[in-house]
Amino acid sequence: MEVKAAAVKMLFARLRERGFEHVREGHGCVFGFIDIENGSRLTELAERAGLTKQAVGEAATELERLGYVERLPDPKDRRAKIIKLTPSGLDACLTGRRIFAEIEREWAEEFGEELIANLRDAVERISASEREAADGRPRSAA
Numbered sequence: 001m002e003v004k005a006a007a008v009k010m011l012f013a014r015l016r017e018r019g020f021e022h023v024r025e026g027h028g029c030v031f032g033f034i035d036i037e038n039g040s041r042l043t044e045l046a047e048r049a050g051l052t053k054q055a056v057g058e059a060a061t062e063l064e065r066l067g068y069v070e071r072l073p074d075p076k077d078r079r080a081k082i083i084k085l086t087p088s089g090l091d092a093c094l095t096g097r098r099i100f101a102e103i104e105r106e107w108a109e110e111f112g113e114e115l116i117a118n119l120r121d122a123v124e125r126i127s128a129s130e131r132e133a134a135d136g137r138p139r140s141a142a
Contacts, residue, residue, distance in 0.1 A: 003119070007100070007103055008025055008028075010099075010103050011096060011099050011100055011103065012024065012025055014099045014102075015092070015095065015096060015099065018095055018099075020092050020095065020096075022066050023068075023092055023096070026058075026059050026062075027059050027062070027063055027068075028049075029045060029046075029049035029051050029055065029056045029059050030045060030056065030059050030060055030063055030069065030083065031089075031092065031093045031096055032049065033045050033048035033049050034069075034083065034085060034093070036085060036090065036093060036094075038082070038084070039072065039082040039083055039084030039085065040082065040083055041074065041080055041081070041082060041083070042056055042057055042060065042081070042083060045060070045083065050130075050134070060083050063089065067086055067088050067089075068085065068086055068088055068089035068092055069083050069084060069085055069086060069089050070083075070084055070086055071083055071084075072084055104116060104120070
């Protein structure tokens, strides 16, 4: 099992244990990329997640039905909508982030802090490079 799959499996199992039984992996494209304070446009979420607007829209619609997000008019452009976390959504999102930090700490204890820090750094650098490439910019030197 790859590292990402293992982390995701652990994350969602722990979310279910903590009462978020309806939150599933497909909702990560919203919870993982949303601006917690101000909400985000669907197009922003899709871009950040590397998915289509349709895929993210389906996840947002399901989360709205479950009471985790709401769609509000964008104050900058009334034609657009902002997807914003409800109090339940904020709780789920922050709980997920705390769980992920727990998993990271557990792995650091088991495999060493330096290895996990290097892994995190590598993932962040690769992600930044992929975002640059998707934007048509040359990749940064590593």
